[in-house]
Amino acid sequence: MTIQARTAGSAPQIPRRPLIWALIAATLGGGATIVHPLAGVVVVALILAATLLSRVPIPRLGVAMTSVTAVAALAGPNLALPQVPSVFAFRVLIVAMLIGAVGYVLMGARIGGFGPIAIPVGLLASMALWAVFSTTWAEDRMAAGRWILFLSMMGSLAVAIPIAFGDRRRAVGFLRLMGITFAVIGAISFLEIALGVRLPTSRLAGRDLATGATSVFGNENNFATYLTISLPYLLALPLVFRDVRLRALGLFGAGLALVALLFTGSKANILAVGIIFITLLIYFGTDRRQRGRAVTAVVVAALSVGLVVPAMRGSGVVPLPERMVAKFDFTLLQAQVEQGTGSGAVRNSLLGDGLGLIRDSGGIGVGAGNADVKVRSLLEFPGVANMHNWWLEVGVNLGLVGLGIYILFYLHLATRQLRISRTSPDPLVRYLALAGATSLAGFVIGSLGPSTVIHFAPMWIMFGLGMLTIRLAANTTDRPPEEAPWNTHHSSP
Known part of the structure; x- marks a missing residue:
């Protein structure tokens, strides 16, 4: 073999591949x-x-x-x-x-990790296929295609999370990333509250009398729903781990989340917070092995009630503006429904219209993405086309079949995570499972806040974390040191 050396006077050769890409x-x-x-x-x-x-x-x-x-x-x-x-x-x-x-x-490669999450992934795929099939009777094919595109993109993100972060080290890294992102989003909301500084995408931008918090989500209800989805992941830290730093981080973060939530004025998500605490109290109260943690849960719940309830009434340590206090008046909501005015009347009208559309379609729905189209065509158009109710939106668009598939998917994630939270030997997996199941419980009501959540990223990330928990639990065979719950060297096989 001979090697031709470049002479001292010759020019260096430019690599051909970078040159081609540059051209x-x-x-x-x-x-x-x-x-x-x-x-x-x-x-x-x-x-x-x-x-x-x-x-x-x-x-x-x-x-x-x-x-x-x-x-x-x-x-x-x-x-x-x-x-x-x-x-x-x-x-x-x-x-x-x-x-x-x-x-x-x-290229012949294989993407692994689908085995433990085959059921939820299969249910999501079935929901997407049924949505495609529903276009055969959809009135507006463009609206149907747009809705299916959102479903496909967001569903892909949810599935990518357990596939990409399926071992302990990567899962911890992703949780840290989500924690940092939560801190940034929360900081933006407190800039709104304290200084009135808002992002250009906020619906409150440029309004002198605006007092709500929207952060990166554009409106108060979407931000509130993000907060209640995230809240269980903060509350579970002091309830699962013994590390003082994690406990302090969880309590501090949960307190800030509740304060920010108060400045959204979202009644649906205040109810979601109640469901979250009830779920945690029942969970620990029904397990004799965790009576100590049950006491901790009671203390945390009592502190949260002491923070939130007085503020909703216009007193307490969180000084809410009068306009924000009025938003938490549930008697006003009832009066709006009875008088046929305000947001309460609109939501009540949308509920009746949505159920009527399901009935009139024979239970098969109006076709993916066509709920808004049908509502706009009603003789008594309520003035708002979005369902403002995710469960109703799925039912109107995809009918009872699509709604049934979604409910099965939801129940599978919730029940599997509840079981894992009691049986997994890994505290990290137990933490994820408890937080995920509790987040799903709160979202049953929290999903009534946004106008639509088909492209609401926090929901799909919550689903992704649920599937990640199932995959991690399937791969966990032994228990890492209790004093190092975030030990990234303990990897699943």
């Missing part, structure tokens, strides 16, 4: 710039990122992509192009992730 980037970027300067920058940036990541192992790249995509999903339209508001970073990332996954499989 492609210049060509495509130049062409895109003709259409719009920003489009050219985006194209060049994407090609540059693809070139830099080409040597990263695919599984590691998948973990990074899922992490970034989950954060982008929570940020929503705040990470959109100013010139094209409908192009969110999340939508670009989830499409890129799906294309990458398909390409990975076509």
Whole structure:
């Protein structure tokens, strides 16, 4: 074998592959710039990122992509192009992730980890297939396609979480990322409360008398629902772990979450908080082995009631504005329903209209995404087309079959996590299971807050964490040291 050495005077050879990609980037970027300067920058940036990541192992790249995509999903339209508001970073990332996954499989590789979560993934797939089938009788095919697209994108994110973070080390990393994201989202809400500083996407931006908190979610109800989905993951820290730092973090975070929730004025999510605490009290009160933790749960619940209830009445340590206190007046809601005015009357009308549409369709629904279309066409249009009730929205769109599939999926996640929370030898898995099951319990009512949650990222991340818990439990064979519950070196096989 002979090796030809480069002479001292010869010029260095430029690697051909980067040169080819540079020429492609210049060509495509130049062409895109003709259409719009920003489009050219985006194209060049994407090609540059693809070139830099080409040597990263695919599984590691998948973990990074899922992490970034989950954060982008929570940020929503705040990470959109100013010139094209409908192009969110999340939508670009989830499409890129799906294309990458398909390409990975076509190359002959195998994506593992589906075994323990075959049932929930199968139910989600069945719901999506039924949604596609429902387009055969949907009045508005475009609306149906849009709804199915949202279902597919968000469902893919939920499934990607247990696949990407299926061992203990990666699961802990993802929880830390979600914790940091929660802290940032919470900080934005307190900037709103204290200084009136709001993101451009907030519906309260520019209103001088606005007092609510919306953070990155645009409106109070969506933010409130995110808080009640997250709350059990904070409350479970002092109830499961012995580490003083984790207990302090959980109590401090839960307290801030409850304060922020009060500034949303969301009655549905205040009720969800009640369900969350009732679930925790029943859970620990019915287990003789955990009577000590039951006492802790009672103390935490009492402190939370002492924080929330007086504030709702206009007193206590959290000084709510009078307009916010009025939002928590449940007698006002009843009066609105009786008088046919206000949001209470609108929601009551939507409930009756939705049930009527299910009945008139013979129980098969009006077709994916067509609930809003049908409500707008009613003779007595209530003025709002969104169902403002996720359970009702699924039932109206997909009928009793689609609603039944969704209920089975929901119950499977809840019951499996409850069982795991009592039987798993790993405190991390028990923590995830208890928090996940409690979050699902609260979301039964919390889901009535947003106008729609088909593309509501916190719900789908909650589902993803539930499936992740099931996968981790299936892989757990022994117990890590109790004094080190976040020991990342204890990995599942």
